[in-house]
Amino acid sequence: xxxxxxxxxxxxxxxxxxxxxxxxxxxxxxxxxxxxxxxxxxxxxxxxxxxxxxxxxxxxxxxxxxxxxxxxxxxxxxxxxxxxxxxxxxxxxxxxxxxxxxxxxxxxxxxxxxxxxxxxxxxxxxxxxxxxxxxxxxxxxxxxxxxxxxxxxxxxxxxxxxxxxxxxxxxxxxxxxxxxxxxxxxxxxxxxxxxxxxxxxxxxxxxxxxxxxxxxxxxxxxxxxxxxxxxxxxxxxxxxxxxxxxxxxxxxxxxxxxxxxxxxxxxxxxxxxxxxxxxxxxxxxxxxxxxxxxxxxxxx
Amino acid sequence: xxxxxxxxxxxxxxxxxxxxxxxxxxxxxxxxxxxxxxxxxxxxxxxxxxxxxxxxxxxxxxxxxxxxxxxxxxxxxxxxxxxxxxxxxxxxxxxxxxxxxxxxxxxxxxxxxxxxxxxxxxxxxxxxxxxxxxxxxxxxxxxxxxxxxxxxxxxxxxxxxxxxxxxxxxxxxxxxxxxxxxxxxxxxxxxxxxxxxxxxxxxxxxxxxxxxxxxxxxxxxxxxxxxxxxxxxxxxxxxxxxxxxxxxx
Numbered sequence: 001x002x003x004x005x006x007x008x009x010x011x012x013x014x015x016x017x018x019x020x021x022x023x024x025x026x027x028x029x030x031x032x033x034x035x036x037x038x039x040x041x042x043x044x045x046x047x048x049x050x051x052x053x054x055x056x057x058x059x060x061x062x063x064x065x066x067x068x069x070x071x072x073x074x075x076x077x078x079x080x081x082x083x084x085x086x087x088x089x090x091x092x093x094x095x096x097x098x099x100x101x102x103x104x105x106x107x108x109x110x111x112x113x114x115x116x117x118x119x120x121x122x123x124x125x126x127x128x129x130x131x132x133x134x135x136x137x138x139x140x141x142x143x144x145x146x147x148x149x150x151x152x153x154x155x156x157x158x159x160x161x162x163x164x165x166x167x168x169x170x171x172x173x174x175x176x177x178x179x180x181x182x183x184x185x186x187x188x189x190x191x192x193x194x195x196x197x198x199x200x201x202x203x204x205x206x207x208x209x210x211x212x213x214x215x216x217x218x219x220x221x222x223x224x225x226x227x228x229x230x231x232x233x234x235x236x237x238x239x240x241x242x243x244x245x246x247x248x249x250x251x252x253x254x255x256x257x258x259x260x261x262x263x264x265x266x267x268x269x270x271x272x273x274x275x276x277x278x279x280x281x282x283x284x285x286x287x288x289x290x291x292x293x294x295x296x297x298x299x300x
Numbered sequence: 301x302x303x304x305x306x307x308x309x310x311x312x313x314x315x316x317x318x319x320x321x322x323x324x325x326x327x328x329x330x331x332x333x334x335x336x337x338x339x340x341x342x343x344x345x346x347x348x349x350x351x352x353x354x355x356x357x358x359x360x361x362x363x364x365x366x367x368x369x370x371x372x373x374x375x376x377x378x379x380x381x382x383x384x385x386x387x388x389x390x391x392x393x394x395x396x397x398x399x400x401x402x403x404x405x406x407x408x409x410x411x412x413x414x415x416x417x418x419x420x421x422x423x424x425x426x427x428x429x430x431x432x433x434x435x436x437x438x439x440x441x442x443x444x445x446x447x448x449x450x451x452x453x454x455x456x457x458x459x460x461x462x463x464x465x466x467x468x469x470x471x472x473x474x475x476x477x478x479x480x481x482x483x484x485x486x487x488x489x490x491x492x493x494x495x496x497x498x499x500x501x502x503x504x505x506x507x508x509x510x511x512x513x514x515x516x517x518x519x520x521x522x523x524x525x526x527x528x529x530x531x532x533x534x535x536x537x538x539x540x541x542x543x544x545x546x547x548x549x
Binding site: 050052054072073075076078079080084086087088089091095100102103104105146 | 385389
């Protein structure tokens with residue numbers, strides 16, 4: 001079953017077309033990742049799909065409802081975790097959840113509250129003020145807030161940006177728990193590691209279009225060689241020309257050379273005895289695919 | 301009634317900050333009323349058949365209501381919309397921007413009404429009201445609140461930063477307060493200035509409330525109410541138009 005479908009989606013801000021003819025299908029029960037450099041149009045795509053921004057063209061169907069015309073009805077069964085926390089600073093932890101429940105015309109949440117607080121790792125903190133919470137706690141409370149209406153679809157815009165590793169791992173664990181419970185997740189992220197760990201399927205987006213879509217494993221297999229050797233140090237230039245002979249793809253970025261290869265032994269052989277060079281051999285990751293498809297230029 | 305959850309949110313915050321909120325909203329007009337009313341009133345003969353204190357109390361009731369409605373819809377509203385991004389969070393729920401504008405307008409009018417009602421209570425306690433008929437000022441105060449809340453919210457959804465409001469405050473509200481019969485009878489103004497006052501909402505609020513303080517029914521109730529309702533309704537529609545543009549463009 002399709003939870004979210006977009007066809008030929010377009011959105012323009014002034015001269016710039018931020019989303020230009022995007023097609024998207026999200027299946028029920030999957031965790032779907034939307035990846036892309038800054039300004040690729042990820043957040044705008046999410047806003048369009050939620051009916052928060054009006055599209056300039058295209059069709060959207062969210063949980064069977066046409067968007068934006070019936071976005072309100074669709075949002076009753078959707079939870080949203082925004083990129084920047086917008087918890088209500090005038091209320092405590094528990095009050096934030098209760099006040100938000102009213103926006104969904106839900107009554108008292110007293111029976112749900114202990115469960116939501118446990119999920120957020122905030123049990124015993126229900127009377128804490130928002131300003132007293134750490135970044136990780138705020139994120140988890142925002143996640144609990146998004147679950148207040150027991151949504152079928154959860155939309156998360158960069159759910160772990162700005163968190164320390166401990167806080168990030170806890171969020172990942174919670175998101176996996178939600179997927180196991182059968183919820184559908186759509187998330188955007190800059191962290192390829194996050195996408196590889198959580199997402200069943202990812203789409204790479206650039207300049208308002210999807211440029212690749214598939215499971216992280218399939219994308220790696222399709223778009224890049226399985227082995228990567230990163231080399232730097234004095235004499236890396238001399239090595240670069242030798243590497244070209246044994247690796248099908250060699251890239252130089254600053255003072256580091258990346259050699260991508262299906263067979264790694266010949267590449268490593270060229271490095272033997274070269275003590276002036278430091279190197280790292282690792283399996284190819286989604287990040288390699290991402291950089292290959294979107295380029296290494298800075299986007300800011 | 302989806303807007304009522306937004307009204308309730310603001311009410312719950314207000315209840316937490318009750319003391320500070322009431323103090324700032326009421327201390328100012330009451331000090332003005334007692335200070336100017338007694339001080340200046342001692343020097344002045346009666347105006348239009350009433351003491352200056354009565355005259356000024358009716359004006360203060362309306363100007364305080366206007367001030368509370370404007371401050372709440374502009375400064376507090378902008379803080380919720382822009383600073384805290386509370387509106388963004390509310391929009392993830394099955395709520396649209398129109399509901400938020402409605403909730404904010406009714407909330408600001410409610411808070412303004414409370415300012416007006418408290419001043420009315422002071423008027424009654426000090427024995428300034430000539431008859432119980434003065435109670436009719438309550439619905440009119442709410443109407444004044446609605447009119448200024450709607451107009452204030454237009455400013456809010458158009459504002460890029462806090463400075464934007466000072467234009468409206470300095471160039472519109474302050475001169476309007478001067479010419480609308482709060483401090484002195486508007487009828488003594490030059491005709492063109494009086495015409496400007498009559499095109500603005502505050503004048504009509506004062507025209508409705510002042511006779512009630514001295515125990516008379518206001519004349520031309522229909523005209524005054526219509527102007528206030530028009531400001532509230534048209535202001536609300538304009539606020540919604542610009543709010544939609546700001547949020548869903």
